[in-house]
Structures are given as structure tokens and as C-alpha cells.
Amino acid sequence: xxxxxxxxxxxxxxxxxxxxxxxxxxxxxxxxxxxxxxxxxxxxxxxxxxxxxxxxxxxxxxxxxxxxxxxxxxxxxxxxxxxxxxxxxxxxxxxxxxxxxxxxxxxxxxxxxxxxxxxxxxxxxxxxxxxxxxxxxxxxxxxxxxxxxxxxxxxxx
Amino acid sequence: xxxxxxxxxxxxxxxxxxxxxxxxxxxxxxxxxxxxxxxxxxxxxxxxxxxxxxxxxxxxxxxxxxxxxxxxxxxxxxxxxxxxxxxxxxxxxxxxxxxxxxxxxxxxxxxxxxxxxxxxxxxxxxxxxxxxxxxxxxxxxxxxxxxxxxxxxxxxxxxxxxxxxxxxxxxxxxxxxxxxxxxxxxxxxxxxxxxxxxxxxxxxxxxxxxxxxxxxxxxxxxxxxxxxxxxxxxxxxxxxxxxxxxxxxxxxxxxxxxxxxxxxxxxxxxxxxxxxxxxxxxxxxxxxxxxxxxxxxxxxxxxxxxxxxxxxxxxxxxxxxxxxxxxxxxxxxxxxxxxxxxxxxxxxxxxxxxxxxxxxxxxxxxxxxxxxxxxxxxxxxxxxxxxxxxxxxxxxxxxxxxxxxxxxxxxxxxxxx
Numbered sequence: 021x022x023x024x025x026x027x028x029x030x031x032x033x034x035x036x037x038x039x040x041x042x043x044x045x046x047x048x049x050x051x052x053x054x055x056x057x058x059x060x061x062x063x064x065x066x067x068x069x070x071x072x073x074x075x076x077x078x079x080x081x082x083x084x085x086x087x088x089x090x091x092x093x094x095x096x097x098x099x100x101x102x103x104x105x106x107x108x109x110x111x112x113x114x115x116x117x118x119x120x121x122x123x124x125x126x127x128x129x130x131x132x133x134x135x136x137x138x139x140x141x142x143x144x145x146x147x148x149x150x151x152x153x154x155x156x157x158x159x160x161x162x163x164x165x166x167x168x169x170x171x172x173x174x175x176x177x
Numbered sequence: 178x179x180x181x182x183x184x185x186x187x188x189x190x191x192x193x194x195x196x197x198x199x200x201x202x203x204x205x206x207x208x209x210x211x212x213x214x215x216x217x218x219x220x221x222x223x224x225x226x227x228x229x230x231x232x233x234x235x236x237x238x239x240x241x242x243x244x245x246x247x248x249x250x251x252x253x254x255x256x257x258x259x260x261x262x263x264x265x266x267x268x269x270x271x272x273x274x275x276x277x278x279x280x281x282x283x284x285x286x287x288x289x290x291x292x293x294x295x296x297x298x299x300x301x302x303x304x305x306x307x308x309x310x311x312x313x314x315x316x317x318x319x320x321x322x323x324x325x326x327x328x329x330x331x332x333x334x335x336x337x338x339x340x341x342x343x344x345x346x347x348x349x350x351x352x353x354x355x356x357x358x359x360x361x362x363x364x365x366x367x368x369x370x371x372x373x374x375x376x377x378x379x380x381x382x383x384x385x386x387x388x389x390x391x392x393x394x395x396x397x398x399x400x401x402x403x404x405x406x407x408x409x410x411x412x413x414x415x416x417x418x419x420x421x422x423x424x425x426x427x428x429x430x431x432x433x434x435x436x437x438x439x440x441x442x443x444x445x446x447x448x449x450x451x452x453x454x455x456x457x458x459x460x461x462x463x464x465x466x467x468x469x470x471x472x473x474x475x476x477x478x479x480x481x482x483x484x485x486x487x488x489x490x491x492x493x494x495x496x497x498x499x500x501x502x503x504x505x506x507x508x509x510x511x512x513x514x515x516x517x518x519x520x521x522x523x524x525x526x527x528x529x530x531x532x533x534x535x536x537x538x539x540x541x542x543x544x545x546x547x548x549x550x551x552x553x554x555x556x557x558x559x560x561x562x563x564x565x566x567x568x569x570x571x572x573x574x575x576x577x578x579x580x581x582x583x584x585x586x587x588x589x590x591x592x593x594x
Contacts, residue, residue, distance in 0.1 A: 039336070048341065049341065083360065105264045109507070143262070146270050148264070149428040155303065
């Protein structure tokens with residue numbers, strides 16, 4: 021079945037398009053809308069976005085694969101994104117990473133068999149004053165300790 | 178302590194709302210600028226303020242504005258860089274989350290001064306709350322008639338759009354940011370032409386950082402000279418927000434005069450080292466700034482003084498490391514970061530950052546040799562100035578400085594492992 025935005029998303033897309041002096045600039049926002057609507061940006065979604073905006077398919081693929089936040093594969097319900105950059109590492113992020121791996125029995129880049137958690141390590145998230153930090157979907161958990169991580173993983177249902 | 182200026186609304190209840198912003202004197206500078214000042218006068222005040230770009234490059238803001246041609250066949254644009262990604266830096270996020278109207282007001286004044294009618298704020302994709310707060314502030318400003326057509330009945334029109342990035346450190350580089358804004362992968366452009374002449378959608382473009390933009394209303398309200406005098410004596414340039422992280426007792430964002438000694442930031446404001454340990458090393462301006470040793474921390478925290486001792490003021494991010502820090506691990510984290518974020522356009526950076534990362538990983542695993550340290554320095558020197566954008570030079574800052582300033586520690590590690 022061909023993919024298509026819902027009516028509501030189509031409306032949102034129209035608003036976005038109207039904000040930019042040139043339509044190509046709406047590609048990143050269009051991909052954000054697509055990711056929200058379809059969760060995963062599959063080749064069919066790429067094609068849809070390409071037609072919608074009238075930009076070449078190759079451009080869509082190029083943009084999609086260049087940025088780290090668009091996803092072409094399905095993720096668990098909770099995407100755990102642990103910062104392992106300098107400020108977080110200075111305060112123990114790598115120990116916390118080990119703890120999560122151990123607890124969930126998955127490696128970085130993997131998803132638990134029940135599709136609940138996907139584990140990623142990410143670069144500096146801009147929470148260095150309250151390091152270490154983990155981003156779970158769009159929420160941030162700061163000043164992490166091994167104990168807090170255990171509690172957090174237990175809380176996410 | 179001096180009254181806070183940039184951070185005056187931080188921690189206040191509902192500080193992100195128009196009402197609280199206006200109660201604190203917000204939008205008065207906009208009214209003054211649009212109704213009582215000529216565009217040239219505004220640029221002059223900003224020039225006098227000594228305000229240098231707070232994103233990291235430290236270019237004088239007034240000068241940047243004056244490079245924009247008065248007459249242009251193509252529309253002119255303002256792009257505000259909120260792709261805060263320099264490791265250690267978290268101050269622009271505070272402004273966007275807690276004082277988004279300061280950004281909107283600064284943008285209105287900037288656009289009026291330079292003759293711009295469309296501004297875009299490029300916010301890194303992870304900063305979801307910043308995006309919500311900015312969009313909320315923009316909506317309130319439209320409703321109040323501070324944005325849109327015929328602002329304050331002056332005939333001046335302005336639209337502002339928030340553009341969400343999608344995860345790429347390179348997009349903090351101004352020309353990569355423009356590419357990303359235009360819906361492309363974020364790879365830097367060749368300069369010249371500079372963005373002031375050929376920028377967003379081929380039009381002349383001012384690119385300013387969030388903190389720089391939020392500083393503008395204060396400069397206009399109180400005068401350029403007043404702002405300049407807020408900096409340390411003999412240095413000037415106002416106040417800036419320092420992000421302090423790592424092994425200090427009180428990490429956080431501190432608003433302090435340009436030129437304050439680094440020692441004071443660490444020991445007076447951030448409370449000193451955790452557990453009263455000794456200081457081993459400190460990065461003074463974001464991860465790209467060459468590291469300093471404890472004997473160097475009396476340096477004034479401003480662009481010229483830090484450049485003189487071979488480092489840089491950068492984004493004002495101070496990362497503190499105590500005596501127990503494993504610098505091999507720290508350098509491995511940093512070099513992996515640059516290898517991951519190199520956009521791949523220029524060969525020396527793409528290949529060099531990856532090569533350096535592999536070497537330091539090998540050393541950390543206990544498979545390194547003393548000569549590997551020379552190889553890192555030699556690769557770094559091969560990247561220097563041979564790339565289109567500063568990412569290559571940013572990567573070699575930590576590479577060379579850690580390996581040469583702490584050579585003995587690296588040698589000892591290699592011997593022990």
C-alpha cells in the first residue's frame with residue numbers, strides 16, 4: 021500500500037511549506053513529520069516525501085542518511101540515548117553504559133527482544149552541568165548514577 | 178556580585194512567557210530601536226559594545242553586520258545558530274528554555290538594523306524543549322504585533338521561523354548550517370564567497386549565535402559603551418555565559434565578565450575541585466580548545482589572551498579534570514567524537530580524524546607504542562589549515578595539546594599497559 025500523510029499531517033506540512041522562502045528548505049521538517057507519522061522512514065516513505073516536495077529521491081536519501089536522528093530501522097518503545105562525550109565520561113558515563121548493557125543484555129545499536137528498549141550512545145547533548153545524562157525518546161534524565169539508572173529502567177513500562 | 182544581565186530571568190517562574198519578560202523590561206529595547214534609532218546608529222552601538230560572537234569564533238558582531246550590502250537584488254536573511262553542539266557547552270539551551278523572548282527581541286533589532294525581513298533559528302534536533310519555548314515566544318510576539326507586518330506601525334515587516342536540525346555537529350559550522358537549512362546534508366561550503374555576500378538561498382546573510390543575539394537588547398537599551406565596560410578592565414566586551422562542567426563542586430552556567438581569570442571561575446564560582454582534589458587539566462573553551470595545565474589558569478578568559486597561550490576562548494565552556502583523570506580515555510573520547518562528526522567532504526579531516534582515533538584506541542587497549550604519540554602529532558599537522566571548515570583544526574586542538582603537554586602521562590600509560 022502506498023504511504024500517505026494523514027489529513028492532519030498534510031495540514032501541518034502545508035503550514036511548514038508556507039514558512040520558507042524556498043520549498044527545498046522544507047525537506048528536514050518534512051522528514052520530521054514523516055518520522056512522527058510513520059516511526060520509521062522506509063524507502064516508500066522516502067519516495068512519498070520526494071514526490072510531495074518535488075525534490076529528487078537521491079537528495080532525500082542523502083539527507084536521511086547524513087543526520088543521526090532520522091531512523092530507517094524500527095526502534096524499541098524507549099530509545100535510550102546515553103551521552104558518552106567528555107563531561108559525561110568524566111563523571112562515569114562509561115560505567116553506566118556497562119550497567120545498562122548488562123541489565124538489558126544488549127549491545128549499543130541493539131534492541132531488546134521484547135522491542136521495549138533500543139540502546140544508543142550519542143555525542144554531547146548539552147547537559148554537561150548535570151552529567152551524566154541520558155535521553156529517552158524526548159525526555160532527559162540528569163545526574164545519573166548506577167542506582168538511578170536501575171530505577172529508571174524499572175520505571176519505563 | 179554584579180546584577181545578572183543575560184541570566185536575569187533564569188530560575189524565575191514562567192520566565193519564558195511574554196508577560197514575565199515584559200515585566201522585567203523586555204521589548205523596551207525593540208521599541209527604542211524601531212522608533213527612536215536609525216539602523217546605522219544601532220550598528221554603531223553594537224560596534225562600540227565590543228561584542229564578539231559567542232558561538233566560538235569571536236568575530237565582532239557589529240562588523241559582521243556592516244559587511245552586509247545595503248542594496249541587494251536578493252533578499253537578505255538572518256540565521257541564528259542554535260546548533261549548540263560543542264562538547265561542554267550548555268548555555269544557549271538555558272537562554273532558549275528560560276528566556277526565549279530575549280532571542281526574539283534580539284532578532285527583531287538585528288533585522289531592523291540590517292534591513293532583513295526573514296529570520297530563521299536553527300536549533301539542534303535534540304533540543305526539543307528549546308524549540309517549543311522559541312515557538313511559543315514567537316507565537317506570542319506575533320499576537321502582540323512584535324512580529325509580522327508593520328511592526329509597531331513603523332512599516333517594518335519581519336517573520337521568524339524555527340528550523341529543527343537532525344543530529345550533526347558539523348551543522349554548527351556556519352556554511353554547513355546554511356546547507357542544512359536549505360534541505361541538504363550539512364557539508365561546509367567553500368569560502369569565499371562569504372555568507373555576508375552569498376548566504377542562505379544565495380542572499381546576503383548574517384549568522385549570529387543565540388547568546389550574541391540575546392545580548393543585543395541590553396546593548397541597545399543601555400548603550401554600547403555600558404556593555405563594553407562590563408568586561409574586565411582593559412579588556413571590555415561585556416559579560417558572557419560560561420558553561421562549567423567536569424570535576425567541580427558546582428557545575429553550571431555562570432554569567433561573568435569577559436576576561437575574568439580562569440582560576441576565579443573554577444575556584445570562586447564553581448566552588449573548586451570535587452573532594453578538594455588537585456587540578457590536572459582544564460579545557461577553557463569547548464572541546465576544540467587546546468587543553469591547559471594548572472600553571473596556566475591565571476589566563477584572562479577572552480579571545481586574545483587565550484589565543485596568546487595557544488588555546489582559544491571558543492564557546493566559553495570550561496571542562497575541569499581532577500588529578501585522577503585518565504587523559505588517555507579523555508583523548509580517546511574526544512578523537513572518536515571528531516572522527517564521528519567529520520562530514521567526509523575534505524580528505525585530510527575525514528581520513529586524519531579516523532586515523533588518530535584508531536591510534537588512541539589502540540593505546541588505550543594497551544597495544545600502543547611511544548612512537549604512536551608522534552604519529553598523532555604528525556597526522557594533526559597534516560590536517561592543519563588543509564580543510565574547508567574549522568572542524569579539522571578543532572580536532573587537532575585536543576590531539577596536539579594533550580599529547581605534547583601531558584606526554585609523560587601518555588608514555589607512562591603505554592609502559593604500564
